Amino acid sequence: MSTPSTHAVPAGPTASLRLAVRNSAAFWTALARTRGSELIRRPGFLASDGRERGGLRILLLSPDPGPDDLAELTDLARRRLSDGVIVEDPFGSVDMSALGLAPGRLPIMIRHPGPLPAPPAVEITHVETTAQLRTAENIVVHGFPLTNFQPYRPGDAFSEDLLGHPGVDLFLAARDGVPAGACMTVVDGTVGGTYWVTTLPGHRSRGVGRALMHAVLAHLGDLPATLTAAKAGKPLYDSLGFDTITDATWWM
Template sequence: MTEIVLPADAQRRQARNSAAYWAATARSRGHETITRRAFVAAVGDERAGTRFLLQEPDLSADELAELTELAAKARARGPVDAEDPYSATDLSALNLVSFQMPVMLRQAGAVADPVMEVRKAETDADLEGAERAIIDGFELVRFEPVRAGEMLPRALLAEPGVAVHVAVLDGEIAGACVSVIDDGLGSHYWVGTPEAFRSRGVGRAVMLGSLAAMTEIPATLTASKLGRPLYESLGYEVTGMSTWWRTPS
C-alpha cells in the first residue's frame, strides 16, 4: 500500500531525510558525524564546513548549549550551516545570518518523461560534470577552485539510497541534482543549473528524471524562491517554513 504523508509530518520527514543525506556525504568525504536526539552534525573541513540538521523542534537547554559549543569550534575551522525545518529554535547566538525556505511535499504519483537525456552519474566524467553544474548553479565559492571529487566524492554513489543525476543538453552536462531515498521517502538536494543553461527546461528535466524512481513513494524537499514554481508544477505543496542559518559571506 502506498504511504500517504500528512502535511503536518512533512517537516519531520524532511529532517530525517536531510540528516541521512548529510551523514552519507560526511562518510563519503571521510568526515565525522555527530548524532544526537535533537540534531545531527556533519563536521567538515575548512572548505566543506560543518552542517547541523535539527531533528526535533524542542531542543533542551543542554542540547542547545552543546550545539552552540560545537558550532563555535566548527566556525574556527570553516563555514557553518544549520537547518531547522520546524523554524522552532532560536540560533541567533551562533552569529549566523538566517533566511527561510518552504518545505514542500509531493505524494506518490506518476511523472512525465523529461524532454532531454537525464541519467544517473556513474562515470568520473559525469560526476565531475555534476559537481561543476552544482557549484556554478549555486555559486558555491567555498568549493572554488574546483577539486574533482571534493563536493561529490565517488564514495557517495555507494551510499544506500543516494543517486546523482545529470541532464544533458547539446552534448553537455547542463544540470544536476542529488536524490536520496530513505525510510520510504524521497528527497532532492542541489538541483542546480549553471547560468548558461537556464530557462531551457533543464531543472524540470533533471527533476523528472530523478522522480522516476520515486513514483510509488512520497517526496519532500526544501525549495528556493526561484525553484518553488517548478516544484509546484510537479505536484509539490508547501507544508511549512524551514529556517536556515549560515555563516555570513
C-alpha cells in the first residue's frame, strides 16, 4: 500500500503529460513484473509482452522517438500482430497504419488536489487479501472488459504479487454487500494514476464509479491524479474536476 506525501507539482500541459506518461510506464512495469511478462524499455518506448493472454502493449515515452527505437517498436508490433497489439501514443507521433492497426482517440486527464463533494453511499474496500484481489480481478476482466483474459482464469490478469507491490493499490465497491466495481491505482513519485475503473453492468448509474473515484482521490491525498478516460467515463471525471491534457492515439 502506498502512502501519498507532499510534493512540488509541475504546472502546464507539457509537464502534466510528462507526469501521466511516467505513471503509465510505472503501471505497465508493475504489471509486467508481477505477471512475469517480458519488459523492454528504450528511451523512446516501453513494451510489455504478455504473450498470448496479455498481448503486446507498447507505450511511447517520447514525442520524437529515435530511428532505432521507432524501427524496433515497429518490428515488435509486426511480429506480434496475431497475439494482439496496442500501441499507446500520448504524443500523436507515430503512424502504425502500415501494420493494419487502426487509430482511436482517448483523452488523458489530470486533477490537481482540491475539495470534493460528499461521496455516494457505496461501500469501498481497500484490497488486502487474495480473495479480495480475485474479486477485483474478476470484475475488471468481465466488466471493463479485458477480453484477452477471457475466459477468466484466476491470477492471469492480477498476480498475487500485486498485493504489497510498491505504489500499487486496488479498491472494491459493493452495493448491499454485492461486489459491484473495482479499480487500481499506481503512485509514482509526484503523481498517482488510476486504471481500469470498472462497474459491472447490473450496478451502473448507481454511483459506483463515483464512489470508487472518491476513494481513489482521498487515497492520493495531495498528489495530482491522472487517468485515460473512456467516452462513457469522461463526464464523471469532468464533474470531479479533471481537466483534459491531450487526446492520446491508441493503435489497435
